[in-house]
Amino acid sequence: MTPKSPLAAKAPTASHLEMTEVVLPNDTNQLGNLLGGRLMHWVDIAAALSAQRHSGRICVTASIDEMSFLGPVKLGQVVRLRASVNRAFRTSMEVGVHVIVEDFRTGDTRHVSSAYLTFVAIDEIGHSVPVPPVAPETDQEKRRFADAQDRREKRLDTRKKLVERERREHESEHAGE
Numbered sequence: 001m002t003p004k005s006p007l008a009a010k011a012p013t014a015s016h017l018e019m020t021e022v023v024l025p026n027d028t029n030q031l032g033n034l035l036g037g038r039l040m041h042w043v044d045i046a047a048a049l050s051a052q053r054h055s056g057r058i059c060v061t062a063s064i065d066e067m068s069f070l071g072p073v074k075l076g077q078v079v080r081l082r083a084s085v086n087r088a089f090r091t092s093m094e095v096g097v098h099v100i101v102e103d104f105r106t107g108d109t110r111h112v113s114s115a116y117l118t119f120v121a122i123d124e125i126g127h128s129v130p131v132p133p134v135a136p137e138t139d140q141e142k143r144r145f146a147d148a149q150d151r152r153e154k155r156l157d158t159r160k161k162l163v164e165r166e167r168r169e170h171e172s173e174h175a176g177e
Protein backbone atom coordinates (compact mmCIF):
# COMPACT_ATOMS: atom_id res chain seq x y z
CA MET A 1 0.00 0.00 0.00
CA THR A 2 1.36 3.48 -0.91
CA PRO A 3 1.75 5.73 2.15
CA LYS A 4 -0.60 8.77 2.21
CA SER A 5 0.99 12.04 1.15
CA PRO A 6 1.54 14.36 4.15
CA LEU A 7 -0.35 17.04 2.17
CA ALA A 8 -3.42 14.91 1.39
CA ALA A 9 -6.71 16.68 2.25
CA LYS A 10 -8.23 15.92 5.63
CA ALA A 11 -11.78 16.25 6.94
CA PRO A 12 -12.40 18.61 9.91
CA THR A 13 -13.16 15.51 12.02
CA ALA A 14 -9.47 14.56 11.72
CA SER A 15 -8.51 17.64 13.75
CA HIS A 16 -11.51 17.65 16.09
CA LEU A 17 -10.69 17.55 19.77
CA GLU A 18 -12.38 18.16 23.05
CA MET A 19 -10.59 19.53 26.12
CA THR A 20 -12.12 19.60 29.60
CA GLU A 21 -11.05 21.88 32.45
CA VAL A 22 -12.40 22.48 35.94
CA VAL A 23 -12.38 26.03 37.35
CA LEU A 24 -10.02 26.05 40.36
CA PRO A 25 -9.43 28.92 42.85
CA ASN A 26 -6.30 30.06 40.99
CA ASP A 27 -8.38 30.51 37.79
CA THR A 28 -10.80 33.02 39.35
CA ASN A 29 -11.16 36.67 40.33
CA GLN A 30 -12.24 37.95 43.78
CA LEU A 31 -15.88 37.08 42.98
CA GLY A 32 -15.07 33.46 42.26
CA ASN A 33 -15.62 33.91 38.51
CA LEU A 34 -13.32 32.44 35.87
CA LEU A 35 -10.79 34.99 34.58
CA GLY A 36 -11.22 35.88 30.89
CA GLY A 37 -7.48 35.52 30.36
CA ARG A 38 -7.51 31.96 31.69
CA LEU A 39 -10.29 31.02 29.29
CA MET A 40 -8.33 32.62 26.42
CA HIS A 41 -5.33 30.52 27.41
CA TRP A 42 -7.38 27.30 27.31
CA VAL A 43 -8.87 28.33 23.94
CA ASP A 44 -5.35 28.94 22.56
CA ILE A 45 -4.15 25.52 23.78
CA ALA A 46 -7.16 23.63 22.39
CA ALA A 47 -6.81 25.41 19.03
CA ALA A 48 -3.04 24.81 18.85
CA LEU A 49 -3.52 21.09 19.48
CA SER A 50 -6.17 20.93 16.77
CA ALA A 51 -3.94 22.77 14.25
CA GLN A 52 -1.03 20.47 15.12
CA ARG A 53 -3.25 17.41 14.66
CA HIS A 54 -4.31 18.67 11.21
CA SER A 55 -0.84 19.64 10.01
CA GLY A 56 1.40 17.21 11.89
CA ARG A 57 3.60 20.25 12.61
CA ILE A 58 4.41 22.62 15.43
CA CYS A 59 2.01 25.55 15.07
CA VAL A 60 2.18 29.13 16.35
CA THR A 61 -0.71 31.53 16.94
CA ALA A 62 -0.74 34.23 14.25
CA SER A 63 -3.97 35.90 15.38
CA ILE A 64 -7.07 35.53 17.51
CA ASP A 65 -10.29 37.13 16.31
CA GLU A 66 -12.38 39.06 18.83
CA MET A 67 -13.78 37.09 21.77
CA SER A 68 -16.88 37.75 23.87
CA PHE A 69 -17.73 36.19 27.22
CA LEU A 70 -21.46 35.58 27.26
CA GLY A 71 -21.87 34.94 31.01
CA PRO A 72 -19.85 34.20 34.16
CA VAL A 73 -18.33 30.80 34.85
CA LYS A 74 -18.11 29.96 38.54
CA LEU A 75 -15.48 28.26 40.69
CA GLY A 76 -15.91 24.47 40.50
CA GLN A 77 -17.75 24.47 37.16
CA VAL A 78 -16.59 22.30 34.29
CA VAL A 79 -15.56 23.98 31.03
CA ARG A 80 -15.58 22.00 27.77
CA LEU A 81 -13.79 23.28 24.68
CA ARG A 82 -14.38 21.80 21.22
CA ALA A 83 -11.89 22.69 18.49
CA SER A 84 -11.41 21.78 14.82
CA VAL A 85 -9.73 23.23 11.74
CA ASN A 86 -12.34 24.97 9.56
CA ARG A 87 -10.08 25.70 6.61
CA ALA A 88 -6.43 25.55 5.68
CA PHE A 89 -4.77 28.04 3.34
CA ARG A 90 -1.11 27.65 2.32
CA THR A 91 0.78 27.56 5.63
CA SER A 92 -2.01 28.83 7.89
CA MET A 93 -5.21 27.34 9.27
CA GLU A 94 -8.33 28.79 10.79
CA VAL A 95 -9.40 26.90 13.92
CA GLY A 96 -12.84 27.35 15.46
CA VAL A 97 -13.28 26.81 19.20
CA HIS A 98 -16.67 26.49 20.88
CA VAL A 99 -16.78 26.74 24.69
CA ILE A 100 -19.55 25.48 26.94
CA VAL A 101 -19.88 25.29 30.69
CA GLU A 102 -21.41 22.21 32.22
CA ASP A 103 -23.15 21.86 35.56
CA PHE A 104 -22.03 18.40 36.66
CA ARG A 105 -24.96 18.08 39.12
CA THR A 106 -27.71 18.57 36.52
CA GLY A 107 -25.82 17.96 33.27
CA ASP A 108 -27.11 21.34 31.96
CA THR A 109 -24.82 23.08 29.49
CA ARG A 110 -24.49 26.73 28.49
CA HIS A 111 -22.54 28.30 25.62
CA VAL A 112 -20.08 30.85 27.06
CA SER A 113 -17.76 31.78 24.22
CA SER A 114 -16.55 31.03 20.69
CA ALA A 115 -13.41 32.06 18.90
CA TYR A 116 -11.60 31.80 15.59
CA LEU A 117 -7.82 31.56 15.70
CA THR A 118 -5.23 31.43 12.94
CA PHE A 119 -2.21 29.18 13.33
CA VAL A 120 0.84 28.89 11.13
CA ALA A 121 2.72 25.59 10.79
CA ILE A 122 6.47 25.97 11.19
CA ASP A 123 9.51 23.76 10.79
CA GLU A 124 12.38 23.23 13.25
CA ILE A 125 13.98 26.54 12.36
CA GLY A 126 10.78 28.57 12.47
CA HIS A 127 10.02 28.83 8.74
CA SER A 128 6.36 28.54 7.76
CA VAL A 129 5.56 25.32 5.86
CA PRO A 130 2.60 24.17 3.72
CA VAL A 131 -0.26 22.31 5.40
CA PRO A 132 -2.84 19.83 4.02
CA PRO A 133 -6.10 21.34 2.71
CA VAL A 134 -9.39 20.76 4.54
CA ALA A 135 -12.06 18.71 2.78
CA PRO A 136 -15.38 19.60 4.45
CA GLU A 137 -18.02 16.85 4.41
CA THR A 138 -21.17 17.90 6.26
CA ASP A 139 -23.29 21.00 5.49
CA GLN A 140 -22.06 22.64 8.71
CA GLU A 141 -18.42 21.96 7.81
CA LYS A 142 -19.02 23.36 4.31
CA ARG A 143 -20.57 26.56 5.75
CA ARG A 144 -17.64 27.04 8.16
CA PHE A 145 -15.20 26.40 5.29
CA ALA A 146 -16.86 29.04 3.08
CA ASP A 147 -17.13 31.63 5.89
CA ALA A 148 -13.45 31.12 6.79
CA GLN A 149 -12.39 32.69 3.49
CA ASP A 150 -14.25 35.97 4.30
CA ARG A 151 -12.79 36.06 7.79
CA ARG A 152 -9.27 35.51 6.40
CA GLU A 153 -9.66 38.47 4.06
CA LYS A 154 -10.72 40.73 6.95
CA ARG A 155 -7.81 39.53 9.11
CA LEU A 156 -5.24 40.09 6.41
CA ASP A 157 -6.69 43.52 5.72
CA THR A 158 -6.40 44.39 9.46
CA ARG A 159 -2.83 43.10 9.47
CA LYS A 160 -1.95 45.20 6.41
CA LYS A 161 -3.36 48.34 8.08
CA LEU A 162 -1.42 47.60 11.29
CA VAL A 163 1.85 47.15 9.43
CA GLU A 164 1.21 50.35 7.47
CA ARG A 165 0.41 52.32 10.66
CA GLU A 166 3.57 51.05 12.36
CA ARG A 167 5.63 52.03 9.33
CA ARG A 168 4.18 55.56 9.39
CA GLU A 169 4.75 55.93 13.17
CA HIS A 170 8.33 54.69 12.79
CA GLU A 171 8.95 57.18 9.98
CA SER A 172 7.51 60.13 11.94
CA GLU A 173 9.55 59.19 15.07
CA HIS A 174 12.75 59.13 13.03
CA ALA A 175 11.97 62.11 10.79
CA GLY A 176 14.77 64.66 10.79
CA GLU A 177 17.41 62.26 12.18
Ligand SMILES: CC(C)(COP(=O)(O)OP(=O)(O)OC[C@H]1O[C@@H](n2cnc3c(N)ncnc32)[C@H](O)[C@@H]1OP(=O)(O)O)[C@@H](O)C(=O)NCCC(=O)NCCS
Nearest residue numbers: 060061062063088089090091092093118120128155156159
Ligand atom coordinates in the same frame (compact mmCIF):
# COMPACT_ATOMS: atom_id res chain seq x y z
C1 LIG B 1 2.83 33.93 12.44
C2 LIG B 1 4.18 34.11 11.76
C3 LIG B 1 4.91 32.74 11.68
C4 LIG B 1 3.90 34.59 10.33
O1 LIG B 1 5.14 34.81 9.74
P1 LIG B 1 5.35 35.91 8.59
O2 LIG B 1 6.73 35.78 8.06
O3 LIG B 1 4.83 37.22 9.06
O4 LIG B 1 4.38 35.26 7.64
P2 LIG B 1 3.98 35.33 6.16
O5 LIG B 1 3.64 36.70 5.72
O6 LIG B 1 4.93 34.51 5.37
O7 LIG B 1 2.63 34.52 6.35
C5 LIG B 1 2.58 33.16 6.75
C6 LIG B 1 1.13 32.81 6.88
O8 LIG B 1 0.60 33.43 8.04
C7 LIG B 1 -0.57 34.13 7.71
N1 LIG B 1 -0.68 35.25 8.63
C8 LIG B 1 0.30 36.07 9.02
N2 LIG B 1 -0.16 36.98 9.90
C9 LIG B 1 -1.47 36.71 10.06
C10 LIG B 1 -2.50 37.29 10.83
N3 LIG B 1 -2.28 38.32 11.63
N4 LIG B 1 -3.74 36.73 10.77
C11 LIG B 1 -3.97 35.67 9.97
N5 LIG B 1 -3.04 35.08 9.21
C12 LIG B 1 -1.80 35.60 9.25
C13 LIG B 1 -0.38 34.54 6.27
O9 LIG B 1 -1.59 34.83 5.63
C14 LIG B 1 0.27 33.29 5.72
O10 LIG B 1 -0.73 32.31 5.51
P3 LIG B 1 -0.81 31.41 4.18
O11 LIG B 1 0.58 30.85 3.94
O12 LIG B 1 -1.77 30.33 4.52
O13 LIG B 1 -1.26 32.32 3.07
C15 LIG B 1 5.08 35.16 12.47
O14 LIG B 1 4.44 36.41 12.40
C16 LIG B 1 5.35 34.80 13.91
O15 LIG B 1 6.20 33.97 14.20
N6 LIG B 1 4.60 35.42 14.83
C17 LIG B 1 4.72 35.10 16.24
C18 LIG B 1 3.95 33.83 16.56
C19 LIG B 1 3.93 33.59 18.04
O16 LIG B 1 4.97 33.47 18.65
N7 LIG B 1 2.73 33.50 18.57
C20 LIG B 1 2.56 33.36 19.97
C21 LIG B 1 2.19 34.66 20.62
S1 LIG B 1 3.50 35.81 20.71
